[in-house]
Amino acid sequence: MRQIVNTSIGGYEVLEVQEVPDLEPDSNEIIINVKASGLNFADILARKGQYPDGPSKPCVMGYEVSGVVDSVGDQVDDKWLDKEVVATTRFKGQAEQVAVREAQLFEKPDRLSFKEAAALPVNYLTAHILIQVMGSLGSYESILIHNVGGGVGIAALDIAKHIGATTYGTSSKRKHKFLTERGLDYAIDYRNKDWYEELMELTDGKGVELITDPLGGKEWKRSYKALRATGRLGMFGISSASEGTTGGIGAMWSMLKMVVQMPFFHPLSLLEKNRGVFGVNLGHLWHEPEKAKIWMNDILKGVEDGWVNPHVDATFSFDNVGEAHQYIEERKNIGKVILTP
Known part of the structure; x- marks a missing residue:
């Protein structure tokens, strides 16, 4: 699979798309084939070395994805197989595949595209x-x-x-x-x-x-x-x-x-x-998964009721991630910027 790697601190040139082996789920993990990944301002700060919570370089950023479940571990209900989902990720979301726990996973609302769904979590x-x-x-x-x-x-x-x-x-x-x-x-x-x-x-x-x-x-x-x-x-x-x-x-x-x-x-x-x-x-809320699930379900209910309407302004391919960073930094976006594999 391919993933966007922050190779070091710096400008757009430090962002590289690299090939790595496909993921295999641990016993309690779910593997998602990613259709869309969210890009957030924290990703910009992390690239510049201004985000203290970011992982050490080189790293893969990304906090939210939407896609289709590819495989599950032996301790996970196989009802998730082939489902269209949206998930929160603790980094590593800007990749063609991500591994998550069941608490991070939600069914994608039918009325939202994959791109719109990836604009929900963060x-x-x-x-x-x-x-x-x-x-x-x-x-x-x-x-x-x-x-x-x-x-x-x-x-x-x-x-x-x-x-x-x-x-x-x-x-x-x-x-x-x-x-x-x-x-x-x-x-x-x-x-x-x-x-x-x-x-x-x-x-x-x-x-x-x-x-x-x-x-x-x-x-x-x-x-x-x-x-x-x-x-x-x-x-x-x-x-x-x-x-x-x-x-x-x-x-x-x-x-x-x-x-x-x-x-x-x-x-x-x-x-x-x-x-x-x-x-x-x-x-800093990863230790509160029960609350996060309640909050996310409230948001998904808002989607169902019609008053939550994520707006995707622009979509960039992984190969054009530098342009996506620049687009946000120049304050051009109205709403969400999405990355697609």
């Missing part, structure tokens, strides 16, 4: 935890979704609209028409305007009850400042750390600069302002 699980599990967004409340045009952003918009909350979102101007048609109430052009000032003007200086923020650094300070009383800030990424870097010393310096700019949330300040802050890291 984006929608992250958004679900941010908004429903930890953010507790109510229908009478409002939410600011940073990078609303990205994969997690679109997922967050689907969920917030289903709840009935008022939605604000930051994105480049060219994405506004799509996002408005998708249901976004207020689009903010963060590139040409100050998003904080725009949000304050739109909310008559009150702010919003929930903010989902993947930016990091000093933007977390501004997001916290934009919270209304009883507001919550959900932090789930540091995407701005990668801007203008290709890896190595430059990437490490950018990361250090961002860490220095990060705010410290003192308990007394939280008490005085009636605000809350929390973080979401999907990669």
